Amino acid sequence: MKKFFTLLFSLLSVIGISYFVLFIISSMYSPQADHVPLLNDNRVISPAIENYRPIFQKYAEANGIGQYTDLLMALAMQESKGRSPDIMQASESQGLPRNSINSPETSIKAGTxxxxxxxxxxxxxxxxxxxxxxxxxxxxxYVRQHGGKFTPTLAMKFSEWKAKELGWGRYGDPFYVDHVMRYYNNEKQKQALTKKN
Incomplete structure (x- = not known):
């Protein structure tokens, strides 16, 4: 009888853990994951970034890339989540030390x-x-010299090569595209759900 209860307890534990894991996985990929605050808090464009939408739109259109406004905002989410005046971390692209830009609009203009x-x-x-x-x-x-096609593997190799060349522990984020696209795609899903409701 004791073996039966031990076996039953083990079986129920495995089933319970399996349901929990499936719940987490399905919540991560569900466009309606708003009911899972643990997983959904920071996966869409934040109000801090959303407040600058007119400025993103202004400079995107000025550069002839108005269709990429949401993508630029997703990029800003990955760069700063709106917690830095250099919202797009654009200082270094201007040849300046990190966080030299102290105006969100200047950062958006330079980053765009x-x-x-x-x-x-x-x-x-x-x-x-x-x-x-x-x-x-x-x-x-670098991509052109190594086959001409961007791949995550090539990004990793470049990151490792530059880190070694500069004597740094790491160089950039070789998973940057996926990180930005996570914000972008989740934001698009959120917008689509908002339109339906």
Whole structure:
């Protein structure tokens, strides 16, 4: 009888843990994950970034990339989540020390212009332009010299090579594209759900 209860308890434990894991996984990929605050808090564009939408729109349109306004806002989420005046962490793209820009509008203007340059250099490849925003526009040349096609593996190799070259522990974020696109895609899902309701 004792073996029966031990077996029953073990079976129920496995089933319970399996349901919990499935709940977490399905919540992560559900567009209606608002009911899971643990997983959904920081996966969409925050009110801090959303407040600057008119400024993002203004400079995106001025650079001829108005269609990328939401993407630029997702990029800003990855860069600062709106917690820094240099909202797009654009100081270094201007040849300045990190966080030298102390105005969100100046940061958005500079960051949008830099993203536009990255888009031009990448021939319109959004993923390559995003990774180049993080690594520097020279990453586009590295991709051309190594087969011409952006891949996550190539981003990792570039990151490791630059870190070694500079004697740093790490260089940039080789997963930057996925991190930005997480915000972008979740924001698009949220907007679509809002329109339905």
């Amino acid at each position: 212009s830099y993203f536009k340059r990255a888009m031009e250099r990448s021939g319109g490849n959004v993923r390559l332009a995003l990774q180049s925003y993080n690594f520097g526009i020279g990453f586009t040349d």
